[in-house]
Amino acid sequence: MRVDIVTIFPEFFSVLDLSLLGKARQSGLIEVTAHDLRDATHDRHRTVDDTPYGGGAGMVMKPEPWGEAIDGIVGDGASDALLVVPSPAGEPFTQQIARELAAEQHLVFACGRYEGIDQRVVDHYATRMRVRLISLGDYVLNGGEVAVMAMIEAAGRLVPGVVGNPESLVEESHEDGLLEYPSYTKPASWRGLDVPPVLLSGNHGAIAAWRHEQQIERTRRVRPELLGE
Numbered sequence: 001m002r003v004d005i006v007t008i009f010p011e012f013f014s015v016l017d018l019s020l021l022g023k024a025r026q027s028g029l030i031e032v033t034a035h036d037l038r039d040a041t042h043d044r045h046r047t048v049d050d051t052p053y054g055g056g057a058g059m060v061m062k063p064e065p066w067g068e069a070i071d072g073i074v075g076d077g078a079s080d081a082l083l084v085v086p087s088p089a090g091e092p093f094t095q096q097i098a099r100e101l102a103a104e105q106h107l108v109f110a111c112g113r114y115e116g117i118d119q120r121v122v123d124h125y126a127t128r129m130r131v132r133l134i135s136l137g138d139y140v141l142n143g144g145e146v147a148v149m150a151m152i153e154a155a156g157r158l159v160p161g162v163v164g165n166p167e168s169l170v171e172e173s174h175e176d177g178l179l180e181y182p183s184y185t186k187p188a189s190w191r192g193l194d195v196p197p198v199l200l201s202g203n204h205g206a207i208a209a210w211r212h213e214q215q216i217e218r219t220r221r222v223r224p225e226l227l228g229e
């Protein structure tokens, strides 16, 4: 998988050299490149924004630098890459979307700042490639970088070979539409709190049943909508 990120804060993504994704990059499973949007400007101040047409507070990101930056990644014609624009106006990011992103060969993330990116950037690239606006959540961030980091982590770990034991991907929250069951490890008793006895029983059938019951109970309590309730 190839991942290109366009941002005015490329150094933000240096953290991707750590941990699982760092190993995935070293092994060539995932190639991540952060591009500085300001490298696609040509004025002395490396300007990427301007005042909004129609007035209003804040600044809007100019289309020209985005056009030059994205063309520099996908060329000047049609592209099979998927352009992902993190936006509060996007579709809610879910594990299913993480799976869909993980299946892509080439992802291009456009990190907006200020009041967002001139709409014509999305409109233009929608004529040349697939474009998805995706929201990390219903709250206000200063830009798309944090959202892109979450999306890359969620999708990257699903790329075959990135996580050592694929089994560990199966029993996770949202993989089966339910929240995950509570987990315990040694010691069997800690500060007067004991591990549920069934987990010490060695009865795998009973353990599986208890874990599923815990998933249902936790999901019903915390996220009833996931059960259609």
Ligand SMILES: Nc1c(O)cccc1[N+](=O)[O-]
Binding pocket: 086, 087, 088, 134, 135, 136, 137, 138, 139, 140, 141, 142, 143, 144, 147
């Ligand atoms: N919520 C938000 C934002 O306020 C700015 C950029 C991206 C997002 N988002 O992806 O959710």
